[in-house]
Amino acid sequence: MRLLVTGGAGFIGANFVQSTVREHPEDEITVLDALTYAGSRTALAPVEDAVELVEGDVADAALVDKLVSACDAVVHFAAETHVDNALSDPSPFLHSNVMGTFTLLEAVRKHGVRLHHISTDEVYGDLDLDGSERFTETTPYNPSSPYSASKAGADMLVRAWVRSYGVRATISNCSNNFGPYQHVEKFIPRQVTNILTGRRPKLYGTGANVRDWIHVDDHNSAVRRILDQGGMGRTYLIGASNERSNITVLQAILRLMGRDPDDFDHVTDRAGHDLRYAIDPTVLRDELGWTPAHTDFDDALRATIDWYRDNPQWWSPLKDAVEDRYAKRGQ
Numbered sequence: 001m002r003l004l005v006t007g008g009a010g011f012i013g014a015n016f017v018q019s020t021v022r023e024h025p026e027d028e029i030t031v032l033d034a035l036t037y038a039g040s041r042t043a044l045a046p047v048e049d050a051v052e053l054v055e056g057d058v059a060d061a062a063l064v065d066k067l068v069s070a071c072d073a074v075v076h077f078a079a080e081t082h083v084d085n086a087l088s089d090p091s092p093f094l095h096s097n098v099m100g101t102f103t104l105l106e107a108v109r110k111h112g113v114r115l116h117h118i119s120t121d122e123v124y125g126d127l128d129l130d131g132s133e134r135f136t137e138t139t140p141y142n143p144s145s146p147y148s149a150s151k152a153g154a155d156m157l158v159r160a161w162v163r164s165y166g167v168r169a170t171i172s173n174c175s176n177n178f179g180p181y182q183h184v185e186k187f188i189p190r191q192v193t194n195i196l197t198g199r200r201p202k203l204y205g206t207g208a209n210v211r212d213w214i215h216v217d218d219h220n221s222a223v224r225r226i227l228d229q230g231g232m233g234r235t236y237l238i239g240a241s242n243e244r245s246n247i248t249v250l251q252a253i254l255r256l257m258g259r260d261p262d263d264f265d266h267v268t269d270r271a272g273h274d275l276r277y278a279i280d281p282t283v284l285r286d287e288l289g290w291t292p293a294h295t296d297f298d299d300a301l302r303a304t305i306d307w308y309r310d311n312p313q314w315w316s317p318l319k320d321a322v323e324d325r326y327a328k329r330g331q
Contacts, residue, residue, distance in 0.1 A: 001024075001027050001028070001071075001072045001073050002027070002028045002030075002070065002071045002072045002073075003020065003027050003028065003029050003030070003071060003072070003073055003074075003075060004030050004031075004032060004067050004068060004070075004071040004073070004074045004075070005017055005020075005029060005030070005031050005032070005074075005075050005077065006031075006032045006033070006058050006074065006075070006076045006077055006078035006100075006104065007032075007033055007039070007058070007076070007077035007078030007079060008029075008031030008032070008033055008044070008051075008053075008077065009031060009033035009035060009039035009040055009041060009043055009044055009053065010033065010038050010039050010040075010043075010077060010078075011038070011043075011177070011179075011181050011182045011183060011186075011216065012077055012118070012177055012216055012219060012220065013031070013033070013075075013077035013078070014040070014043035014044055014181050015179060015180065015181060015216045015217065015220055016075065016077065016220040016223060016224075017029060017031060017044060017047060017051060018044075018046060018047050019217060019220050019221070019224075020224070021047040021050045021051065023224075024224075025050075029050070029051040029052070030051070030052045030053075030054060030067060030070075030071065031044065031051055031052065031053045031054065032054050032056055032058060032063075032064070032067055032078070033053065033054075033055065033056075033078065034055070034056065034057050034058070034078070034096075035055050036080075037183075037318075038080075038081070038082075038183050040181070040314070041053065042314055043181045043314075054067065057096075057100070058076075058078040058096060058100035058101075058103060058104060059095060059096065059099045059100045059102075059103045060103070061103050061106070061107075064103050064104055064107045065106075065107045065110065065111075067107075068104070068107035068108055068110075068111050068113050069107075069110075069111050071113060072113065072114065073113060073114040073115070073116070073227060074104065074108060074113060074114070074115045074116070075116050075118070075223065075227060076101065076104055076115060076116065076117045076118055077118045078096060078100055079096055079097045079100070079118070079151065079154075080092050080093045080096045080097060080147070080150075081120075081147065082147070082183075082185055082186070083122075083145050083147045083148075083270065084185070084270060084329070084331075085147075085185075086145055086146040086147035086150070087145065087146065087270070087271055087272075090146035090150070093146055093147055093150040094146075094150055097147075097150035097151055097153070097154050098150050098153045098154055098157070100154075101117065101154035101157050101158065102157055105157060105158065105161045105167060105169075108167055108168075108169070109161060109165050109167050112168075113168075114168045114169070114227075115158070115167060115168065115169040115170075116169070116170050116171075116172070116223065116226060116227045116230070117154070117155070117158045117169060117170070117171045117172075118172060118174070118223065119151050119154065119155050119171055119172065119173045119174070120148065120151050120173055120174060121135055121173050121174065121175050121212070121237070121239070121277045121279055122143065122144070122145070122147065122148035122151065122274065122277070123141050123143050123148050123151050123152040123155060123173060124139045124140070124141060124142060124143075124173075124277075125141075125142030125143060125144050125148075125274065126144065126274035126275045126276055126277065127275065127276040127277065127278055128275065128276065129208060129209075129210060129275050129276050131276075133278070134278040134279060134280035135173070135237060135277070135278060135279055135280060136237065136280045136282075136283075137234075137235045137236070137237060137283060141155075141156075144272050144274050145272055145274075155171055155173075155235075158171055159171070159233075162232070162233045163233075168232050169232065169233065170226050170227075170230040170231070170232065170233070170234055170235070170236065171234075171235040171236070172222065172223060172226055172235070172236045172237070172238050173235065173236075173237050173238070173279075174214065174219050174222075174237075174238040174239065174279075175211065175212035175213065175214050175238070175239040175240070175242075175277055175278075175279045176211040176212060176213050176214065176277070177213075177214055177215070177216045177219050178213060178214075178215060178216065178300070178301070178304055179215050179216035179217060179300075179304055179307075180216070180304065180307040180311075181314070182216070183318065183322075184315050184318050184319055184322050185322045185325075185326075187246065187249070188249065188253070188301075188304065189304075189308060189315065190202070190322070191250055191253050191264075192253060192257070192304070192305050192308045192309075193308055193315055193316075193319055194323075195253070195254075195257050195259060196308065196309060196312070197316075197319060199323070200263065200264055200265050201250055201253070201254065201263070201264040201265070202264065202265050202266075202267045202326070202331060203246060203247060203250055203264050203265070203266050203267065204246065204267060204268070204269045204270050204273060204331070205266065205268075205269035205270075205273065206247070206266070207245060207246040207247030207248075207250065207266075208245055208246070208247065208275075209245065209246050209273055209274065209275055209276065210243050210244065210245050210246075210275070210276040210277065210278070211243070211244065211246065211249075211276075211277050212239050212240070212241070212242060212243050212277050212278050212279050213240065213242045213243075213244060213249070213297065214238065214239055214240040214242065214292065214294075215240070215292070215293075215294035215300045217293065217294065218238075218240055218292035218293055218294050219238055221290065221292075221293070222236070222238040222284060222290050223238070225284075225288050225289075225290045226284075226288065229288050230288065231287075236281075236283060236284045236288070237279050237280060237281050237283065237284060238279065238281060238284060239278075239279025239280070239281045240281075240292040240294070240295070241279070241281070242297055243276075243278055244297070249301075250264060252297070252298065252301055253301065253305065256298065256301060256302050256305055257305060267326075267330060267331045268329065268330040268331050270331075
């Protein structure tokens with residue numbers, strides 16, 4: 001396939017590009033990325049000779065039309081994703097996540113190109129901490145933040161373009177990712193790099209909030225399965241059935257890095273902090289035969305810690321600015 005990967009220099013997108021080059025060398029890959037603070041040319045350095053990188057805005061209609069006209073399928077990762085940033089300034093999220101998706105939909109509609117749209121479980125809101133309910137493909141949308149609201153809007157646009165115009169598209173909603181190349185503003189890499197730089201880790205509130213964690217390579221293997229075999233117009237939920245509270249994850253990081261489990265600071269909680277996310281991936285597993293490979297959380301977390309320890313040249317230029325922003329918010 002000739003693939004266009006939007007946001008392919010960001011965390012999940014760059015890992016997808018790298019795995020595609022390894023596992024599908026027959027594919028031709030073009031990456032469209034705005035190379036904002038969350039995108040990085042160096043995340044594509046291991047495969048730079050095998051892909052074309054185009055710097056640009058996913059809401060640039062002329063550029064997007066040109067790139068879509070030359071591809072067979074689009075995998076749409078491009079998005080603003082950090083909830084804290086959305087609370088500070090929602091406007092970039094509406095631009096990239098809503099207008100960017102609209103621009104892409106118009107291009108794939110015009111050229112008859114297959115689209116897979118990457119979304120988040122956060123569009124469903126949150127669940128009770130002490131419950132057993134999990135999100136499914138039919139869970140009503142109930143976004144809690146400007147970020148999740150913008151992603152919910154993008155999802156609805158995709159569904160409308162499928163129904164109204166017959167666009168060949170699928171959607172996936174995934175739980176919290178972790179792994180190499182994740183920006184240090186995010187929870188796991190922030191705590192790991194705090195320890196590596198002699199800072200104390202930080203925990204929002206009591207740390208009782210629960211997330212359903214999945215390794216980025218498992219997320220991307222599911223995306224590829226959906227791209228190849230998914231039913232048009234369908235939504236698939238991607239998860240590894242790996243629910244853990246934030247304090248449990250932080251204490252696992254401390255243990256794996258040889259620190260005392262209480263060696264962290266409690267900080268001001270995030271506004272509107274969702275309580276619990278949990279994914280039911282039954283449809284993806286039963287219909288498409290997908291299962292995660294990284295089923296031992298400690299092993300996957302240890303490998304992630306090792307990656308940050310071994311690659312300070314990638315994250316250290318970002319670290320001070322991130323911690324300065326958190327400090328100004330008392331976090």
